[in-house]
Amino acid sequence: MGIVIAVISGKGGVGKTTTTANIGLGIAQNGKSCVVVDFDIGQRNLDMLLGLENRVVYDMVHVMDENISIKQALIKSKMSPNLSFLAASQTKDKSVLDSAKINKLISSLKEDFDFVILDAPAGIESGYEHTIEFADRAIIVVNPEVSSIRDSDRAIGILDSKSQKVKNGEDVEKYLIINRINPQMVQSGEMLNSEDILEILSIPLLGKIPEDKAIIDASNQGKPIVLNESSSAGQAYKRVSARLCNEKVDFVDVETFNRGFMQKIKEIFT
Amino acid sequence: MKTRQYSIKVFEIELVDEGKFIAFFEKNYQFFQNHLIVINGKENKQIKEYLNSKELKHVFNLTLPKRVSDKSVNPPVPTPRKTTEKVQTNLKVIDKLIRSGQELKIDGDLLLLNRVNSGGTIIINGTLIIIQIVDGSIRCNGNFMMLQASHKANIVFHDVEVDNKYLQDKLKKVELINNEIVITPVLKETSWV
Numbered sequence: 179m180g181i182v183i184a185v186i187s188g189k190g191g192v193g194k195t196t197t198t199a200n201i202g203l204g205i206a207q208n209g210k211s212c213v214v215v216d217f218d219i220g221q222r223n224l225d226m227l228l229g230l231e232n233r234v235v236y237d238m239v240h241v242m243d244e245n246i247s248i249k250q251a252l253i254k255s256k257m258s259p260n261l262s263f264l265a266a267s268q269t270k271d272k273s274v275l276d277s278a279k280i281n282k283l284i285s286s287l288k289e290d291f292d293f294v295i296l297d298a299p300a301g302i303e304s305g306y307e308h309t310i311e312f313a314d315r316a317i318i319v320v321n322p323e324v325s326s327i328r329d330s331d332r333a334i335g336i337l338d339s340k341s342q343k344v345k346n347g348e349d350v351e352k353y354l355i356i357n358r359i360n361p362q363m364v365q366s367g368e369m370l371n372s373e374d375i376l377e378i379l380s381i382p383l384l385g386k387i388p389e390d391k392a393i394i395d396a397s398n399q400g401k402p403i404v405l406n407e408s409s410s411a412g413q414a415y416k417r418v419s420a421r422l423c424n425e426k427v428d429f430v431d432v433e434t435f436n437r438g439f440m441q442k443i444k445e446i447f448t
Numbered sequence: 449m450k451t452r453q454y455s456i457k458v459f460e461i462e463l464v465d466e467g468k469f470i471a472f473f474e475k476n477y478q479f480f481q482n483h484l485i486v487i488n489g490k491e492n493k494q495i496k497e498y499l500n501s502k503e504l505k506h507v508f509n510l511t512l513p514k515r516v517s518d519k520s521v522n523p524p525v526p527t528p529r530k531t532t533e534k535v536q537t538n539l540k541v542i543d544k545l546i547r548s549g550q551e552l553k554i555d556g557d558l559l560l561l562n563r564v565n566s567g568g569t570i571i572i573n574g575t576l577i578i579i580q581i582v583d584g585s586i587r588c589n590g591n592f593m594m595l596q597a598s599h600k601a602n603i604v605f606h607d608v609e610v611d612n613k614y615l616q617d618k619l620k621k622v623e624l625i626n627n628e629i630v631i632t633p634v635l636k637e638t639s640w641v
Contacts, residue, residue: 324566327566328566328567329548331547331548331549331565331566332547332548332549332567334547335547335549335550336549377563378563378565378566378583380545380563
């Protein structure tokens with residue numbers, strides 16, 4: 179039986195889809211079978227980040243509403259044989275989602291894969307509620323800024339009241355990923371530091387991802403940054419994926435900004 | 449004949465200094481939108497015009513019937529103790545983070561062992577004690593409240609907004625003594641000789 183993980187944030191644009199793509203591929207590279215499901219019905223993005231843009235024939239709604247088997251709709255990634263992808267519909271909207279159908283879909287995915295990762299839509303509407311409904315765990319992605327933290331806080335509150343696991347009296351495990359950390363700004367005190375964020379949200383930390391310009395290019399090319407050995411964000415996603423696979427990986431300080439040699443010399447003279 | 453009976457909230461205030469009076473209402477008038485303001489002092493045209501401009505209902509020098517318990521129906525009223533010694537009513541102890549968008553409405557007293565995040569609200573009729581920092585909003589009508597709030601918080605005690613700057617660095621006790629809000633630190637500082 180696989181584990182269902184919902185990637186949520188509340189606020190849009192914080193990096194949910196990027197995180198989903200990267201940890202999906204990271205887990206697959208760790209030798210576990212993994213399927214990433216785009217739950218953002220009506221706005222398909224995840225296929226692009228995984229480099230599977232024009233290969234979508236059948237999507238999730240076809241599987242739920244028509245007689246298309248899951249095997250027909252799943253797309254195997256070119257980058258890892260362990261990674262599969264199930265696309266969101268672009269023509270329908272979130273009103274087609276229905277709890278019973280989603281439960282059936284997720285249950286059958288759980289049988290075939292070690293990890294089922296659901297990319298939640300932004301916001302806290304019905305699309306979001308359906309994503310978290312059958313999740314065993316949730317990964318909350320935040321940016322170090324107040325609006326992102328408040329929206330995540332709200333999203334966690336809804337998760338704690340509406341998920342099926344909570345209704346059964348169990349707990350949904352929640353983990354935090356702090357995305358887009360700018361070490362320079364953290365050190366100068368302009369950006370919230372991780373300890374403050376952890377104190378406000380009070381959930382365990384899964385990883386800190388530094389801001390990295392290479393992510394934009396990686397997304398445009400459809401090659402998740404986790405494949406890039408020289409990227410700091412890619413390495414951070416690699417560590418997060420390993421932690422999800424129950425490996426013990428030490429936390430790396432991504433908040434200390436290493437000043438260059440010239441910068442240090444400049445500082446002596448100013 | 450048609451009759452109706454109402455209970456209204458009355459805010460009694462003494463008029464001594466006109467400037468101070470207007471300054472007070474300028475700051476707090478929003479809290480008195482649903483109150484009847486009873487002004488004790490000399491009737492004043494300027495004040496009247498000011499209060500009318502804020503749409504606040506008011507009267508000058510009105511003696512109102514205060515609530516007197518009816519001994520034949522109610523048991524004898526116990527002698528009033530000092531406010532802080534009042535017995536707790538339905539004390540609730542909660543160790544739950546109040547997250548953004550969550551609203552906690554409580555009729556009795558509350559001891560909260562966790563924090564109140566920005567966007568979270570607590571509305572309470574009794575005494576309130578919060579151990580960790582408050583970033584959200586509090587409406588308390590109890591005997592006293594004990595809390596530490598950040599600059600983001602919005603604390604209203606008996607319909608009056610409490611200035612956060614007095615609540616920031618330490619756990620403070622906020623109470624109503626003789627119609628005045630008094631804020632004192634809970635832990636006294638050691639004074640070295």
